[in-house]
Amino acid sequence: xxxxxxxxxxxxxxxxxxxxxxxxxxxxxxxxxxxxxxxxxxxxxxxxxxxxxxxxxxxxxxxxxxxxxxxxxxxxxxxxxxxxxxxxxxxxxxxxxxxxxxxxxxxxxxxxxxxxxxxxxxxxxxxxxxxxxxxxxxxxxxxxxxxxxxxxxxxxxxxxxxxxxxxxxxxxxxxxxxx
Amino acid sequence: xxxxxxxxxxxxxxxxxxxxxxxxxxxxxxxxxxxxxxxxxxxxxxxxxxxxxxxxxxxxxxxxxxxxxxxxxxxxxxxxxxxxxxxxxxxxxxxxxxxxxxxxxxxxxxxxxxxxxxxxxxxxxxxxxxxxxxxxxxxxxxxxxxxxxxxxxxxxxxxxxxxxxxxxxxxxxxxxxxxxxxxxxxxxxxxxxxxxxxxxxxxxxxxxxxxxxxxxxxxxxxxxxxxxxxxxxxxxxxxxxxxxxxxxxxxxxxx
Numbered sequence: 001x002x003x004x005x006x007x008x009x010x011x012x013x014x015x016x017x018x019x020x021x022x023x024x025x026x027x028x029x030x031x032x033x034x035x036x037x038x039x040x041x042x043x044x045x046x047x048x049x050x051x052x053x054x055x056x057x058x059x060x061x062x063x064x065x066x067x068x069x070x071x072x073x074x075x076x077x078x079x080x081x082x083x084x085x086x087x088x089x090x091x092x093x094x095x096x097x098x099x100x101x102x103x104x105x106x107x108x109x110x111x112x113x114x115x116x117x118x119x120x121x122x123x124x125x126x127x128x129x130x131x132x133x134x135x136x137x138x139x140x141x142x143x144x145x146x147x148x149x150x151x152x153x154x155x156x157x158x159x160x161x162x163x164x165x166x167x168x169x170x171x172x173x174x175x176x177x178x179x
Numbered sequence: 180x181x182x183x184x185x186x187x188x189x190x191x192x193x194x195x196x197x198x199x200x201x202x203x204x205x206x207x208x209x210x211x212x213x214x215x216x217x218x219x220x221x222x223x224x225x226x227x228x229x230x231x232x233x234x235x236x237x238x239x240x241x242x243x244x245x246x247x248x249x250x251x252x253x254x255x256x257x258x259x260x261x262x263x264x265x266x267x268x269x270x271x272x273x274x275x276x277x278x279x280x281x282x283x284x285x286x287x288x289x290x291x292x293x294x295x296x297x298x299x300x301x302x303x304x305x306x307x308x309x310x311x312x313x314x315x316x317x318x319x320x321x322x323x324x325x326x327x328x329x330x331x332x333x334x335x336x337x338x339x340x341x342x343x344x345x346x347x348x349x350x351x352x353x354x355x356x357x358x359x360x361x362x363x364x365x366x367x368x369x370x371x372x373x374x375x376x377x378x379x380x381x382x383x384x385x386x387x388x389x390x391x392x393x394x395x396x397x398x399x400x401x402x403x404x405x406x407x408x409x410x411x412x413x414x415x416x417x418x419x420x421x422x423x424x425x426x427x428x429x430x431x432x433x434x
Contacts, residue, residue, distance in 0.1 A: 009192060009195075010191055010194070010195045011191075011193065012191050012194060012293075012294075012295065012361075012365060013295060014295070015294070015295045015296035015299045016203050016294065016296050017296070018202065018203035018204050019203060019206075019208060019209060019294055019296035019297065020296045020297075020299060020300050021294055021302075022204070022209040022212055022213075023212055023291075023297040023300040024300050026212045026215075026216045027212075027216070027274060027300060027301065027304070028211055028271060029216055029220075029272055030216045030219060030220065030269050031267065033217070033220050033223075034220070034222075034266065034269070034270045035222060035226070035266040035267065035270060038223040038224065038227055038241075039245060039265075039266040039269060039270075040266075041227055041230060041299075042227065042230070042241070042242060042245050044230075044244075045230045045231075045232070045242070046242075048232060052232055084274050121217075169197075
């Protein structure tokens, strides 16, 4: 064996130029393939991954915004409905009040009318009765007087005038007394 | 194989295996580079042949690797303009992870990055990248000034400071980038060789006491293998984050 401790045929510090050429070519091939075909695809995948994550976040944010918008809309609608209901209630109350007032007024009017009619008919009746009584009382008085006097004065025009005058005086005095 | 034939101690020559064909063009190391490139391409294309918003497990893993280098390395270090550089940083990060982890994968068992040629290529590319974007952003003179002149320093210090800054930013950066990765992978493999080959060598002595120590050595080789896994991830992270830092520094406004 040619191995001896120090007698080196090769100096490990001096590069072998053939190996340098091989190293350069081999490493060049490696660089070409990896930089041209592999790492750009990796970058694209990394980018796609980032976009997928960011897209997911964005989608979630959009959904949240949509939900918040709908909630706001519902709240607005609810408030609007409540206002509307209150308005309708108020209107109904006002209507009811109006109707009540109308009815009351009508009833009052009707009452007044009925009372007035009653009074009128009452007055007319009274007038009729008075007229009738006047005739009857006249006849009765004459009858009574003729019986007392013993002679019939019935067809005496003078007598008729006397009774009429008497009754008129009577009425006048009674009307004055009532007043 | 006869245990006594196990070569010990390991040497630099253990890193230079016989050519498979055509000299240095086809060796275990160049084959591993092609395997790494093919594996990464196949993995990404399969995992991402039909991307879904909710990822499958393979798609999730691919996105985790890319997302980590895009967000935790590029964006945090470069800032708002990181989108332009994230794919390159992610490719670099993945490539260095896979080639580093080769150091502990059975039958491969050595990282291609323990040959300085491969870290050197990556460091040169990082260097070209940050010098290019720096000159695009600030112009040639502006970029040189930015890389060499520290503002807020008395001008008398400049003769001392400018060469140091120039060396640090324009020479040291790619060198350290390459050497750091190379040396970590080289040393890691060497440590595994020491414990594994040392274990075999101790077993071969036939002495019961040495045999026991050989067992300890083997166990330690396993422990160091898991340790190497951590280093493989860490060095890939460091390489990617430093490249991002240099790019960010080059396009940064002001100083």
